[in-house]
Amino acid sequence: MNISAVQPEGSQTGSPPSRPVYDGRLAELYGIYLRHLLLMLVTFGWSRFWGRTRLRRYLWSHVSVLGDRFEYRGRGLELFVGFVMVLLILAAWAGALWLAWTFWLSARLPAGMGLIGLVGLSIAVIGFPLSFVGQYAALRYKLSRTRWRGVRGAMAGSAWRYGALATLLTAANGATAQLLTPLMSVTLARPRISNAAIGTQRFAFAGNAGDIYGRYIAYYLLNILVTVGLVIAVFMAVGVAFVGHDLKEFQEYAATPPPLLIAAGLAAAYILFGLVILPLRCWWQAYLLRYLIARTRAGDVLFATSLTTRDMWGFLVLNYLIVLLSFGLGWPWVMHRTLRLIAGRLWIYGAPAPGSIAQPADRGPNYGEGLLDMFDVSGV
């Protein structure tokens, strides 16, 4: 079924479909971002909580749905407190390890494993599941600080349960050569979507991994096919390149290449490989996102997206290249492009009935995003 072009089932035919509107200006966004960078340098990074908050306020308030703008009412101080709390917890953890090290562990660990290495390793190990907990908790914080028509967003459910589920599924997916990807995507999307709400209106998710397995298997097999083809092509290219050359010299050099040249070679192989595999990945990701959005509703309001593989290429690949090649200065452009993409490709069918959405009683967490800040990406 082509889910990109269909009208959602059961959508209200009374009101025409609408799209979100984004009316931010790139130059204004850059003004805010450059000030953020300047303050980051002057404060050695401690201003990032306030900078991120200002960027969110700008972005949120320039997006409107059904004619009404979003508001972001989070505060930098709340993010700062969240970060300090996680920092204190980690310090307590490091202290406990120091005690264990002093009285018991130092003689039992392999040579070369110092206390610093042990703390780093333990934090890396617990950081993996905690990053999932952090993602969910951060979503709860952001939603609780988001308002639409004066009503707060909200997020139910346990971040710890989500973290455990995500860790388990990620490990299982890795152990099964990524064959559980559709199951993982749908299972993890369900709590993120169905626990989210605007006011008292919960979102609902009716996805099923079985719906998308066929497409995923096709994607999986195509990946294998392309990889095999690429490996054969690389071997043939190397063979052709060395016809008539001194193989001994090549072997001599290959025995002791400079480490950075090895890294550059690997990076080149990674990029080449990525350029061939990435279109396939974009094709799958666009399909997955269309599916997840089409299976989401909020009361009588339904959603759909016409996101194409090309759009996903722009989102995943071009945005990454913009950030990378601009040494991070392209971030505002990436945010701007992303919001324009959402505004251009998301369709909303219907509107909430009058009086159907009330202000939620819950005001959300008092602080936010500490775990995410510590263990995971810190995008706006």
Next chain:
Amino acid sequence: MQPAPARYYDGVTADALDVSAKWGVGELLIYRPGDFSIVARWRLEELAVLGDTEHEAIPSVVKQGSDARLVIVSPELRAELGRNAYLGDLVVPPPKPAPRIARLAGALVMVVALFWGAIEIGSDHAGLLVPYRLQAKLGREAQAQLTAGRTVCTGAEGLAAIDGLANRLARAGGLGHPVVVTIVKGGPVNAFTLPGDRLVFYSDLIDRASDGEEVAGVLAHEIGHAVKGHPLHGMIRQYGIELLLRLMTGGYSEMGSLGSGGSLLLALRNGRAFEREADATGIALLEGRGLRADGMSRFFEKMMKQEPTGKIPLANIWSDHPPTAERIAATKRPATGRPAFTDQEWKALRSVCDESASKQ
């Protein structure tokens, strides 16, 4: 005054009303434009503006203590309300982007330059502020990692020979602490200087050397690093560069790999300057004690002969040591002076790893 359109949210439900708003005596009247029925009356002292015009498309007017909001779409009404209700934040014009970007970009360039200067100058002196005990601890930990799982050579006479020369050169160079030399069995053909004046030599380097002068040349080079405080200097500098790149990229961890790559390149440039300085210092220390200083360039020559030919020397731009030909030219010295090791010492050093009593 003409009523102007605005959106009103009561804060109780997500219903939005198209309203008009009018400033009365000490209060704001919010009413439906069709039948003029009053929706809300907010007193002057209850009003507040959420946000500002720099970050919000239209800052909301709110009644304090409630979730109700009024979004005034008409700029004229916003201006009038701002004046009458003393809500200046409502009408402050947003900053003009172009001059703002120019100002901020200029300031950013200046701060980056200052930061860079602080790293360049600060790393020269910051090492002095790090207590020697901490340097020694860092050195011990780094050495434990380098030697983990490797055999450490324990030939007492050979170790005494290299240790003795290292400490004589270090004292001549004004180093206030004793130097400890550790020899690890096997390769690579290399040696390292760690913080806390610890030197790690690999026995393959000693095996590859033709005589004691070549080992003494490499040793003097490493003592040059220690005397100039390069190990700690390099660590501080690399940390500073990484911090700068992390901050410059907005603190986003996605940029971590880019930051590491960039700081690696910068640290390599730094490494080359250190190598040149260590060469010059090492030669000066040997000559200052009347010892033969021809071993360093001879060892470099030997290493260059083993480098692959053709286009490959270009790859030296990626190396943390300067191009070998350049180093040979800079360190070339005649074979004059006393030998650095006696024949007996050199023999002992050659067999420092032979006692396989060497501990793991």
